[in-house]
Amino acid sequence: MRVERTPLEGLLILHPEVFSDARGFFFESYNEEKFRRAGVPTLWAQDNHARSVRGTLRGLHFQRGPGQAKLVRCARGRLWDVAVDIRPDSPTLGCWHAVELSEDNKTMFFIPVGFAHGYAVLSDVAETLYKCSNIYVAELEDGLRWDDPDLAIPWPVEQPIISERDRAAPSFREYLAGRRASA
Numbered sequence: 001m002r003v004e005r006t007p008l009e010g011l012l013i014l015h016p017e018v019f020s021d022a023r024g025f026f027f028e029s030y031n032e033e034k035f036r037r038a039g040v041p042t043l044w045a046q047d048n049h050a051r052s053v054r055g056t057l058r059g060l061h062f063q064r065g066p067g068q069a070k071l072v073r074c075a076r077g078r079l080w081d082v083a084v085d086i087r088p089d090s091p092t093l094g095c096w097h098a099v100e101l102s103e104d105n106k107t108m109f110f111i112p113v114g115f116a117h118g119y120a121v122l123s124d125v126a127e128t129l130y131k132c133s134n135i136y137v138a139e140l141e142d143g144l145r146w147d148d149p150d151l152a153i154p155w156p157v158e159q160p161i162i163s164e165r166d167r168a169a170p171s172f173r174e175y176l177a178g179r180r181a182s183a
Contacts, residue, residue, distance in 0.1 A: 001028075003038045006097045008085050010112040012038065013099050014071075018106055027106055029073065030131070040110050041069055044131040051076075052121045052128070057160035059118015060084055060144040060169070067113035069133035074101035077126030079119045080156050084144065086175070087114035094172060096153055101128075116144050120157045143169040 004013040016027040028034070032042045052058065059082065062068070072081055084096040100122070101107050111117050119128065146155065146162065148171045170178070 001031075001034050001038065008083070008092045008095055008097050008115075009090070010039070010110075011083055011085075011097055011115065012040065012110040014038065014040075014108040014110060016106055016108065025106075029108070029129075030071070035071075038110075040071065041133050044071070044133060045135050046132040048128075048130050048132065050128045052126050053161070054121055054124050055157050055159065055161050056121045056126075057118065057146055057155060057157055057162050057166070059166065060116035060146055061118060062086065062116045062142055062144075063134070063137065063140040064142050065140070066134055068136070069113050070111040070117060070130050071108055072101065072111065072117070072119075072128065072130040073106070073108040074103060075127045075129050076103050077121065077123030078102040078104075079126050079128060080122055081109050081119040082117070082153055083109070083111045084116040084118075084151060084153075084172075085114065086116050086144070090114070094151065096151060098153070118146060120155050120160060122156060142175075144175055145169045145171050148172050 002015040018027040036042045079101045081101050082098045085092045150172050
């Protein structure tokens with residue numbers, strides 16, 4: 001596996017070794033020893049599988065403390081996957097990084113705790129698989145506005161299909177103000 005480090009500390013792009021022949025392909029989507037050496041947590045509490053249609057935009061989601069690290073990949077179709085640094089003491093607070101995940105490239109995105117996560121579907125249908133380091137807890141769920149001008153994420157979909165929850169998410173400034181007010 002080739003590990004690509006991003007400009008945001010802890011955020012990793014993982015390129016597995018894929019073995020292909022006339023029958024199809026094989027690759028290790030998770031290997032505890034290899035992932036531990038790469039700096040990826042080795043314990044996962046939950047696996048998720050989502051199917052979405054072209055133009056769907058999910059995010060930007062995260063869980064408040066203890067948070068969830070995620071290991072994301074696309075098993076079918078193509079996604080444009082984004083992580084936003086929301087760690088209060090990080091020198092890259094408010095910065096984001098994106099990567100295309102697809103059934104063809106088999107790339108995986110490791111998103112540590114302290115990042116908001118979202119993706120846009122670029123194919124007719126996409127299936128997203130992701131591991132989470134902690135169990136989902138509805139009361140800890142939070143998010144940021146996907147089209148926040150301060151984040152300036154250039155989503156590659158013109159008229160995204162968005163949930164009501166994502167439409168109502170706070171801006172990054174509102175989120176930061178709320179954190180400071182509750183501290």
